[in-house]
Amino acid sequence: MVDVTNVSKAYKEVKVVDDVSVHIKKGTITSFIGANGAGKSTLLSMVSRLIPKDEGSVLLDGEEITSYDNKELAKRLSVLKQSNNIKVRITVRELVSFGRFPYSQGKLKKEDEKLINEAIEYMQLEDFEDRFLDELSGGQKQRAYIAMVIAQDTDYILLDEPLNNLDMKHSKQIMKALRRMVDDLGKTVVIVIHDINFASCYSNHIVALKDGKCVYEGHPEEMITNNVLREVYDMEFNVCNIDGNRICVFFT
Amino acid sequence: MKWWITGFLLIFFSILSLFTGVSDLSITDFFSLSDEQQEVLFVSRIPRLVSLLIAGMSMSIAGLIMQQLSQNKFVSPTTAGTMDSARLGILVGMLLFPSASMMEKMLLAFLFALAGTFVFMKILDKIRYRDAVFIPLVGLMFGNIIGSVTTFLAYRFDLVQSIGTWLHGDFSMLIEGRYELLYLSLPVVILAYIFAHHFTIAGMGEDFASNLGLSYQKVLYLGLGLVALITASVVLTAGMLPFLGLIVPNIVTIYQGDHLRSSIWQTAVLGALFVLVCDILGRVIIYPYEISIGLTVGVLGSGIFLYLLLRRRSYGL
Numbered sequence: 001m002v003d004v005t006n007v008s009k010a011y012k013e014v015k016v017v018d019d020v021s022v023h024i025k026k027g028t029i030t031s032f033i034g035a036n037g038a039g040k041s042t043l044l045s046m047v048s049r050l051i052p053k054d055e056g057s058v059l060l061d062g063e064e065i066t067s068y069d070n071k072e073l074a075k076r077l078s079v080l081k082q083s084n085n086i087k088v089r090i091t092v093r094e095l096v097s098f099g100r101f102p103y104s105q106g107k108l109k110k111e112d113e114k115l116i117n118e119a120i121e122y123m124q125l126e127d128f129e130d131r132f133l134d135e136l137s138g139g140q141k142q143r144a145y146i147a148m149v150i151a152q153d154t155d156y157i158l159l160d161e162p163l164n165n166l167d168m169k170h171s172k173q174i175m176k177a178l179r180r181m182v183d184d185l186g187k188t189v190v191i192v193i194h195d196i197n198f199a200s201c202y203s204n205h206i207v208a209l210k211d212g213k214c215v216y217e218g219h220p221e222e223m224i225t226n227n228v229l230r231e232v233y234d235m236e237f238n239v240c241n242i243d244g245n246r247i248c249v250f251f252t
Numbered sequence: 253m254k255w256w257i258t259g260f261l262l263i264f265f266s267i268l269s270l271f272t273g274v275s276d277l278s279i280t281d282f283f284s285l286s287d288e289q290q291e292v293l294f295v296s297r298i299p300r301l302v303s304l305l306i307a308g309m310s311m312s313i314a315g316l317i318m319q320q321l322s323q324n325k326f327v328s329p330t331t332a333g334t335m336d337s338a339r340l341g342i343l344v345g346m347l348l349f350p351s352a353s354m355m356e357k358m359l360l361a362f363l364f365a366l367a368g369t370f371v372f373m374k375i376l377d378k379i380r381y382r383d384a385v386f387i388p389l390v391g392l393m394f395g396n397i398i399g400s401v402t403t404f405l406a407y408r409f410d411l412v413q414s415i416g417t418w419l420h421g422d423f424s425m426l427i428e429g430r431y432e433l434l435y436l437s438l439p440v441v442i443l444a445y446i447f448a449h450h451f452t453i454a455g456m457g458e459d460f461a462s463n464l465g466l467s468y469q470k471v472l473y474l475g476l477g478l479v480a481l482i483t484a485s486v487v488l489t490a491g492m493l494p495f496l497g498l499i500v501p502n503i504v505t506i507y508q509g510d511h512l513r514s515s516i517w518q519t520a521v522l523g524a525l526f527v528l529v530c531d532i533l534g535r536v537i538i539y540p541y542e543i544s545i546g547l548t549v550g551v552l553g554s555g556i557f558l559y560l561l562l563r564r565r566s567y568g569l
C-alpha cells in the first residue's frame with residue numbers, strides 16, 4: 001500500500017498541491033480526477049519520486065519512497081508520464097525490453113525475453129513490434145509504453161493519463177487490461193484520468209482534486225454524484241445508472 | 253547499407269591509404285620491401301592509417317553519444333563548443349606550462365572540453381525555444397566565442413602559428429611517436445558500447461530514466477566525460493575534424509534507429525570510412541602536395557550537413 005500524508009508542492013508562490021493525504025490500497029485501481037491544473041500530475045509525480053515534495057511523506061509498504069534505492073524501487077513501482085512527444089527512433093520491441101532494464105541492466109536473459117514477449121502479446125503489438133516508434137500512431141505508441149510497464153512487472157503501476165490520444169476502442173482495451181492486471185496479477189494501479197466515465201466504471205477508489213487540495217475521495221458510487229462532481233468541476237452533470245454503472249452525461 | 257559493404261569499403265580504402273603518397277611504395281612491392289620502404293610504411297603510413305581510423309571512429313561515436321544525451325540531432329563536438337574548448341585548453345597549457353608533457357596537455361584539453369560542454373548543456377537547459385536547429389546555432393556561437401578567446405590569447409602571446417596546427421585537422425604530421433595518444437580513445441569507445449543501454453535510456457528523458465532506476469545525472473556526466481576525452485585526444489593529435497560527429501551518426505540513425513547497441517558499430521565504421529576517404533582525397537587532389545583533412549572534411553561535411561538539414565522533415569530528425 002501507499003500512504004500519502006500531508007504532501008505539498010509549491011512552484012514559486014503558487015501551491016500546486018496543498019496538504020494532500022491519500023491512502024492507496026493494494027490490489028486496487030485508484031483514479032485521480034479533477035480539472036486541468038488541479039495538481040493531479042504533480043501529485044502522481046511526487047508519489048512516484050519523480051519530483052521532490054516540499055512537505056509531507058509518501059510511504060511505500062511502510063518505507064519512505066525517497067529512501068529506497070533507485071534500482072530496487074524500479075522493480076516495485078513503475079511510472080509513466082505523458083510521453084508521446086519523445087522523438088526517439090527505437091523499435092517497439094526495444095522500448096518494451098527497456099522494461100527489463102532494472103533486472104537485467106541491459107543483458108537480457110531468457111526469462112526477460114519471455115516477459116517481453118508476453119507484454120507485447122498482452123498489448124497486441126505483435127504486428128508492429130519491429131517498427132520504429134516515430135512511425136506509429138499516438139494510440140499504438142501509448143500501448144507500446146504500457147507494454148513496457150507490463151514488462152517491468154512491478155507491484156505498483158502509476159500512469160499519467162494513459163488514455164491520452166486513444167480512441168474509444170483502445171481506451172477500453174487499456175482499461176480492461178489494467179483491470180485484469182489488478183484482478184489476476186494483484187497489481188496496484190494509480191492513474192490520472194480525465195474521462196470520468198472510465199474512472200467510474202473501472203476504479204475501486206476515486207480521488208478528486210481541486211486547486212491542489214483533495215476535496216473528495218471514495219468509492220465511485222459515492223463520488224459519481226451530481227453534488228460531488230459539481231463542486232469538483234464547477235459544472236452541471238446528469239448522472240445516470242446504466243447496467244449497474246454510474247455514467248455522467250455532460251455534453252450538452 | 254549492409255554492414256559488410258561498409259566493412260569491405262573500409263578495408264579497401266585502408267589498403268589504398270597505405271599505398272597513397274609521395275614516397276615510392278606500391279602494393280606490388282609489399283612482399284619485397286626495401287629498407288627505405290619499410291621505414292615509410294611503419295613510421296608514416298601505418299601510424300597515419302591507424303590514427304585516421306581511430307579518430308574517425310571515436311569522433312563519430314562522441315557525436316552519437318552527445319545527440320542521444322541532448323535529445324537533439326544537431327548537437328556534436330563541433331556544434332557544442334567541445335572542440336573549441338579543447339583547443340583553448342591546449343593553448344592555456346602552452347602558456348602556463350610550456351614544458352608540459354603530452355599527457356599533461358591532454359589532461360588540460362580534457363578538462364576544458366568537459367567544462368565547455370558542460371556549460372553548453374547548462375545553456376541548453378535555460379533555453380525555452382527548443383527548436384532543433386536553434387540549439388546547434390547557439391552551440392556554434394558559443395564555440396566561436398571560445399575560439400575567439402583562443403585566437404586573442406594566441407595573438408597576444410605570439411602563438412598563432414602553433415595554435416594553427418590545432419585549428420585544422422591534419423594527419424600528415426602524424427608519424428610514429430606522435431599519434432599514440434589516440435589509443436586513449438579505444439577504451440573510451442568500448443566503455444561507450446558497454447553503457448549503450450544507459451545512454452539510450454537517458455536519451456528518452458529524465459523521468460523515463462528514473463522510472464527504470466537509472467540515475468540520469470550520472471549517465472549524463474559519464475557521457476560528457478567520454479565525449480570530452482575523445483575530443484581532447486583527437487584535437488591534440490590530429491586537430492579539429494569539423495562536422496564528423498554530426499553527420500555520421502545522423503546518417504546511421506536514419507536507417508539503424510536510435511538504440512545505441514545497434515547503431516554504435518555502424519557509426520564507428522562509417523566514421524572511420526568517411527575520414528579515410530577525405531584523407532585520401534586530400535592527398536590526391538593536388539598531388540604531390542596535400543590538402544589538410546580539416547578542409548576536406550569541412551567541405552564535404554558541411555555539404556552533407558546542409559543536405560540533412562533540408563531533408564530533415566522526411567527523416568523526422
